[in-house]
Amino acid sequence: MIEVTGITKRYGETVAVDDLSFEVKPGQITGFLGPNGAGKSTTMRMIMGLDMPDAGETKVNGIPYQGLAWPLREVGALLEAKAIHPGRSARNHLWQLAQTNDIPHSRVDEVLDVVGLSSVANKRAGTFSLGMGQRLGIAAALLGDPSVLLFDEPINGLDPEGIRWVRNLLKGLGREGRTVFVSSHLMSEMALTADHLVVIGRGRLIAEMPVAEFIAQSSQQFVRVRTPQANLFKDALSSTGATVVQEEDGALSVSGVSADLIGDIAFEQRLTLHELSPQLASLEEAFMELTQDSVDYRGEGGFSADPALAPTYATADAGTKVSNQ
């Protein structure tokens, strides 16, 4: 259980985190979403007692981090990739951490095995790839068998096999009843992994809800209509207040009314329908819709240039949104 209550963090004039409150519950994976610079890493560092909030407080299992008796046995964290001394071996890196919290050496070999680094345990970490560094960071997080785990961008630098591995690991940790808090800017990844979402923009809470509800709330849901009588259909639909966009292939994207109503109208007006299909917004689009204001306000829409954020299906509507940023 992680509780964040009204935390604010300023760096000079910049407010990185602004009166942010949320809860992360055990037994599920909570995704922590936000555009780059939204304050995700800062928030995680404050939960870990590394950065001090200017206001508000954070608690882990009901206690401020500073008060934990055996921190590594209660909280494990992967905060940044390759925060490892390049001259120290993977085994010694884990062993020096284990010693601070009276964790036996056998556990070091156990977590090395879990993350698949046993064969390079005695190699200097400086020779590791980014992906191996991530695995070592994950091993460090698991070291104390903690009930609360924080992962900041855990799949950065991993290959597809590694991404799948992290996804399964996170799900396994959630199933074991642990509190799992994962930040990512990869919306599609969160759709596959997370049960619950905390979305922030410009350091403020934008949404805190189950993933399914988050997608359902999106205004990006629409119905795809193909018809040989497109113009007549547009007229018929305009009286209902629906928004109709004609796409390049001639199909209509209709939002604001349900597929049922569109079918009824087609029947009443005796219009021919070739396709009538409700389209679910992807998580990326829901996320962009929600965070757009905060991003536009900052004038840094850079995150949308990430190809991983490109819509999973092309619509004229979503297409212009992306290119306009």
Added chain:
Amino acid sequence: MTLITTTLPAPEAPHYRPSGVMKSEWTKIRSVRSTTWTILVTVVLTIGIGIIATATEANRWAHSAPLDKLTFDPTNLSLTGILLGQLAIGILGVLAISAEYGTGTIRSSLAAIPNRKMFLAAKAGVFAAVALVVGEIVSFGAFFIGQMLISGGAPHATLAQGGVLRAVAGGGLYLAVLGLLALGLGTIIRHTAGAIAAFVGMLLILPLLTPALPQSFQNAIGKFEPASIGNAMTSTNAASIHGSTVPFSPWVGMAILAGYAAIALAIGGYRMVRRDA
């Protein structure tokens, strides 16, 4: 996939504690190559310079002026290398903390040990022990090898003579305390290059600037310099100390040097506790 459920043995204490943190610091310091290298350089410089200084004395002795013969201090001569060895041990001290900031491991360290005072105290304690052992080994090593090499009729020193044991053991202590001062500078500055520059500047550049001061200031300021304190500690014979500076007595000087280290560590610790990691 293997999962993670395990039964860790319960810890023996109610709370994380200094002994575990010190074990961790010992693992850290012995598990990186930079430690081996800086210690090796400390040994080579301190003993090597001592060898050169004492071996050449054999040639000079016969032609030395009577006053030089009178003030000749074979102990101090054999410990000449401490002047360079102190740079290497200082780098070891700086790296003990600046490498944590440079690599980002400071975050995992402070997440494991949220009590930052305990963390810094354990780090300083383990470093001091390592530096003291290294310092005493090189100091006694340079002394014994140096005395073997002094020939050509020049007098030798033995540990039984007055002040010699203090000078040799004090040379090692000087290195350890100076290393702690470097650790303090590293904690304040957080960057390896910046902290090494500050340390070297304090040791080598400041003494070059003092001669520009008026004579009366030179002595007043010069005796506070670490190198002057170290030279007083490693001398058995006050008359052997050259230059216009009249230094502090060995133990007063050492107390002042320890004060520098304590102040640097206190400022560094204060910043560590107050500032974000």
